Amino acid sequence: MAAKSKPQVNVTAERDPTQVVEGLWWVGRGPWGMLPALTSVGDANIWLIRGEKFDVLVDVGGGPSLAPLEGRIRQAGGDPRRVREIWLTHSHYDHTCNAARWLAKYPRARCVMSATAAEFFRRRDLRLTGMAMFPGLKYQIPRRLSAVRTGNVLECPPYRFRAVELPGHTPDCVGFRGLIAGVDAMFTGDAIIGDQGAVRGSIGWLDGLWLSDVRVYQRTLQKVAGDPPGLILPGHGVPHYGPAAKRSLRNCVRRIGKLLAIPNLPSMMPLFPPDAEVADWKKK
Ligand SMILES: [Fe+2]
Ligand SMILES: [Fe+2]
Numbered sequence: 259m260a261a262k263s264k265p266q267v268n269v270t271a272e273r274d275p276t277q278v279v280e281g282l283w284w285v286g287r288g289p290w291g292m293l294p295a296l297t298s299v300g301d302a303n304i305w306l307i308r309g310e311k312f313d314v315l316v317d318v319g320g321g322p323s324l325a326p327l328e329g330r331i332r333q334a335g336g337d338p339r340r341v342r343e344i345w346l347t348h349s350h351y352d353h354t355c356n357a358a359r360w361l362a363k364y365p366r367a368r369c370v371m372s373a374t375a376a377e378f379f380r381r382r383d384l385r386l387t388g389m390a391m392f393p394g395l396k397y398q399i400p401r402r403l404s405a406v407r408t409g410n411v412l413e414c415p416p417y418r419f420r421a422v423e424l425p426g427h428t429p430d431c432v433g434f435r436g437l438i439a440g441v442d443a444m445f446t447g448d449a450i451i452g453d454q455g456a457v458r459g460s461i462g463w464l465d466g467l468w469l470s471d472v473r474v475y476q477r478t479l480q481k482v483a484g485d486p487p488g489l490i491l492p493g494h495g496v497p498h499y500g501p502a503a504k505r506s507l508r509n510c511v512r513r514i515g516k517l518l519a520i521p522n523l524p525s526m527m528p529l530f531p532p533d534a535e536v537a538d539w540k541k542k
Contacts, residue, residue: 265279265280265439265440265441266279266280266439267279267441267489267499267500269489269496269497269498269499269502270496271284271287271293271294271496272294273294274296274330274333275296275306275330275333275334277334278305278489278491278497279438279439279441279443279489280438280439281307281308281309281417281438281439282305282306282307282308282438282439282443282491283305283306283308283334283336284296284303284304284305284306284491284497285297285304285305285306285315285327285330285331285333285334285336286301286302286303286304286317286318286319286326286327286330287301287302287303287304287494288300288301288302288319288321288352290302290494290495291454291455291494291495291496292455293495293496296326296330297319297321297326297327297330298319298320298321298322298323298326298327299321300319300320300321300322300351300352300355301319301320301321301327301352302317302319302320302350302352302353302447302448302493302494303317303491303492303493303494303495304316304317304318304319304327304330305317305445305491306331306334306336306341307414307417307438308334308335308336309414309415309416309417310415310416311342311415312340312341312342312343312414313336313337313340313341313342313414314341314342314343314344314345314412314414315341315343315344315345315360316344316345316346316347316434316445316491317344317345317346317347317353317354317447317493318344318346318353318354318355318356318357318360319352319353319355319356320351320352320353320354320355320356321355321356324338324356324359324360324363327356338364339364339366341360341364341367342366342367342368343367343368343369343370343412343414344357344360344367344368344369344370344400345369345370345412345419345434345445346369346370346371346375347431347432347433347434347445347446347447347448347449347493348371348372348375348386348427348428348430348431348432348447348448348449349371349375349378349379349384349386349387349388349428349430349468350386350387350388350428350448350468351387351388351389351392351397352388352493353447353448353493354387354400355387355397357369357400358398358399358400358401359398361400361401361402367402368402368403368404369400369402369403369404370403370404370405370406370412371403371404371405371406371430371432372405372406372407372421372423372430372431372432373405373406373407374423374425374429374430375405375430375432376403376404376405377405378430379399379400379403382399384397384399385467385468385469386428386429386430386468386469387468388467388468390467391467406421406432407421407423408420408421408422408423409421412434412436417436417437417438418436418437419434419435419436419445420434420435420436421433421434422434422435422444422482424446424447424449424450424478424482425471425474425475425478426449426462426470426471426472426474426475426476426477426478426479426514427447427448427449427461427462427463427464427468427470427475428448428462428468428469428470429469429471429474431447431448431449431462431478432447433445433446433447433449433450433482435487441488441489441499442487442488442489443487443488443489443491444482444487444489444490444491445491446482446490446491446492446493447462447492447493448461448462448463448492448493448494449461449462449475449478449479449482449493450479450482450490450492450506450507450510451492451493451494451495451510452490452492452495452498452502452503452506452507452509452510453498453502453505453506453509454494454495454496458509458512458513459506459508459509459510459511459512459513460494460495460510460513461475461479461510461513461514462475462493464517472514472517472518472523473518475514476511476514476515476518479507479510479511479514480511482507483504483507483508483510483511486503486504486507487503488500488503489503490503490506490507
C-alpha cells in the first residue's frame with residue numbers, strides 16, 4: 259500500500275497571502291500581533307476557501323474599503339466575483355463590518371452567521387458588533403443572511419464544513435469545522451486565538467458590552483479541547499497545526515480557568531460601558 263503523503267501546511271504570516279493548505283488561503287488581516295498586515299488596520303483574519311464551483315470567505319473585515327481585500331483575493335489566484343458565501347464567525351465589527359458593503363457590490367453573495375447573531379440583528383440590537391465603542395460610525399446589517407446552529411452543514415464543494423457554536427467571548431460565536439486537503443481544520447474566530455508569540459492561550463476580549471460569559475466560555479473551550487481539530491484558523495494571529503493546535507487549546511483552557519479563579523469576576527462585567535449607556539446608544 260502506498261504511504262499517504264503528509265499534507266503541506268503553511269501557518270506563516272507572510273507579506274503576501276499565504277496558501278495554508280491546498281484550497282485555503284489567508285488573504286486578509288490587520289497588524290494584530292505585530293504581523294505584517296495584508297489588508298486594513300481594522301481587519302480580523304480573513305480566509306478564502308477556493309471551491310470547485312464557487313469560493314467562500316470566512317470573515318470579511320472591518321476596514322474602510324473592500325479594495326485591499328479584493329486585491330489580495332486576486333493575488334491568491336481567486337476572483338471576488340466567485341465568492342458566493344461569507345461565513346461570519348461572530349458579529350464583532352472587525353470581522354463583519356464589510357459584509358453589507360460586499361453584498362451590495364456582489365449581488366450573488368450571501369452571509370452565514372449563527373442563529374444567535376441573526377436574532378440580534380432581527381431585533382436591530384447591535385450590542386454584539388461592539389460598535390458602541392465607535393459612536394461616530396454607522397453599522398450596516400447584512401441583508402442576505404442565513405442562520406446556522408451546531409451541526410448544520412455548510413458546503414463549498416468539494417469541501418463540507420459543520421457549524422459549531424462557540425459561545426463565551428460573545429454569545430453568537432460560531433466555528434466551522436471540516437476536512438480540507440486531508441486536514442481536520444476549524445475556523446474559530448475569536449473564541450480560540452491560542453498561543454501567539456509570548457502569549458499562551460490567547461482568548462477573545464471579554465466584556466459585558468458584548469455579553470461575554472466566562473463560565474459559558476470555559477465550557478466551550480473544554481468541549482473543543484476534548485476533541486481538538488488538527489488545524490486551528492483563528493480570528494487573529496497565526497494558525498496552529500498538529501501538536502501546536504492541541505497545546506494552544508490546553509493553554510486557552512488554562513487561561514480561562516485562571517480568570518475564573520478571580521473572585522467575583524463575572525460581576526465586574528460589564529466593564530464598559532454600563533447597561534444604561536448601551537440602552538441609550540441603541541436608541542440613537
Ligand atoms: Fe471578537
Ligand atoms: Fe476580533
